[in-house]
Amino acid sequence: MESPLREESTFLAVDGSRVFTTLCIPESPNGRGVVLCHPLGEEKLWAHRPLVMFSRDLAARGFTVTRFDCRGEGDSDCQFEEADLETRVADVAAVVEAAKRTGQGISEVSLVGLRFGAMLAALAASRLNDVDRLVMWDPVIDGEPYAQSLLRINLAAQLAAHKKVVEGREKLLERLAGGGTVNIEGYGLTGSFVRQVSSIRLADQIAAFRGRLLILQPGPEGTAPRPDIGGLQAARPDATVRVLPEQPFWKETKTFFQRADGFSSATVEWLEAAG
Amino acid sequence: MDAIAITSRIRQFVTTTFYVPDPSQVTDEMSFLETGIVDSTGVLEILTFLQNEFGIAVQDEEILPENLDSVARLAAYIQRKTPTGDRTA
Numbered sequence: 001m002e003s004p005l006r007e008e009s010t011f012l013a014v015d016g017s018r019v020f021t022t023l024c025i026p027e028s029p030n031g032r033g034v035v036l037c038h039p040l041g042e043e044k045l046w047a048h049r050p051l052v053m054f055s056r057d058l059a060a061r062g063f064t065v066t067r068f069d070c071r072g073e074g075d076s077d078c079q080f081e082e083a084d085l086e087t088r089v090a091d092v093a094a095v096v097e098a099a100k101r102t103g104q105g106i107s108e109v110s111l112v113g114l115r116f117g118a119m120l121a122a123l124a125a126s127r128l129n130d131v132d133r134l135v136m137w138d139p140v141i142d143g144e145p146y147a148q149s150l151l152r153i154n155l156a157a158q159l160a161a162h163k164k165v166v167e168g169r170e171k172l173l174e175r176l177a178g179g180g181t182v183n184i185e186g187y188g189l190t191g192s193f194v195r196q197v198s199s200i201r202l203a204d205q206i207a208a209f210r211g212r213l214l215i216l217q218p219g220p221e222g223t224a225p226r227p228d229i230g231g232l233q234a235a236r237p238d239a240t241v242r243v244l245p246e247q248p249f250w251k252e253t254k255t256f257f258q259r260a261d262g263f264s265s266a267t268v269e270w271l272e273a274a275g
Numbered sequence: 276m277d278a279i280a281i282t283s284r285i286r287q288f289v290t291t292t293f294y295v296p297d298p299s300q301v302t303d304e305m306s307f308l309e310t311g312i313v314d315s316t317g318v319l320e321i322l323t324f325l326q327n328e329f330g331i332a333v334q335d336e337e338i339l340p341e342n343l344d345s346v347a348r349l350a351a352y353i354q355r356k357t358p359t360g361d362r363t364a
Contacts, residue, residue, distance in 0.1 A: 157315035159338055160308060169335050252316050
């Protein structure tokens with residue numbers, strides 16, 4: 001049964017900086033909080049509206065939902081280059097703690113993360129003791145290939161701008177090692193960020209998270225999970241893995257997707273399920 | 276997949292993925308980059324298309340206009356990398 005909701009935005013103090021948060025407060029709270037973890041850079045921008053709509057869908061069902069911007073992105077403090085993976089995980093942890101103090105009678109908090117946000121959510125959940133459930137939407141699981149794919153964005157931009165790759169991957173890595181940044185769609189990737197992300201293999205860490213786990217992969221139903229998701233499932237055999245149709249709403253595509261209907265409905269159904 | 280089928284698939288991918296004012300005016304030799312059909316994000320879409328459709332993992336040194344910047348060039352690249360025109364993996 002749907003219920004009206006109100007939204008309140010505020011800044012949360014984290015390590016001397018401000019993290020922008022928006023709380024979706026249902027009229028009839030069910031005592032369960034959900035924190036949404038956004039993807040990185042341009043993916044965050046394209047996914048913004050579907051994540052807003054999803055948070056409102058959840059709130060309409062009684063969940064108290066927190067959206068937030070990691071330091072270095074959105075309306076939060078810090079330049080992109082000043083934040084890294086560890087500041088982002090700290091932000092998630094701080095928002096989870098704050099979610100319990102909303103005055104809405106929150107007894108349990110779940111995390112939902114999209115793409116790189118799913119990695120952040122998983123890392124935070126593995127370090128905190130009291131995340132009830134974790135939902136990962138098309139997760140980044142192995143940091144090294146993801147970091148390399150970010151560098152490829154720069155190579156593609158060089159091709160588009162200069163009709164050739166002027167600085168190859170080795171040069172980009174040299175610049176990062178020397179303390180410089182690499183432009184990724186306008187965002188300055190740092191060596192610290194690349195090193196931290198490259199060191200992450202979630203299959204090695206997910207076992208530390210004891211709560212319930214749902215992993216959603218976009219694709220035709222009946223498709224086998226990706227190998228990296230299979231690896232995560234091997235580390236957590238009790239995880240629920242679903243492959244289901246979903247539009248690539250986090251990408252810049254010809255069609256603008258306002259909702260993530262597949263992932264949203266599957267997640268709501270799973271969160272509402274008893275046990 | 277023969278050469279005609281490859282070209283047809285590429286053309287379908289380009290006209291459905293990118294904003295093309297008049298799909299009928301996309302010739303085999305038209306430069307995606309020069310005409311603005313493809314930008315940096317589009318280059319990534321092409322790389323993903325090659326991986327997903329043909330199983331081709333484009334190496335960094337292959338990210339070249341000669342390989343990617345028209346229907347004809349893409350078709351030739353695909354045929355070099357997949358002699359049968361089918362997925363490599």
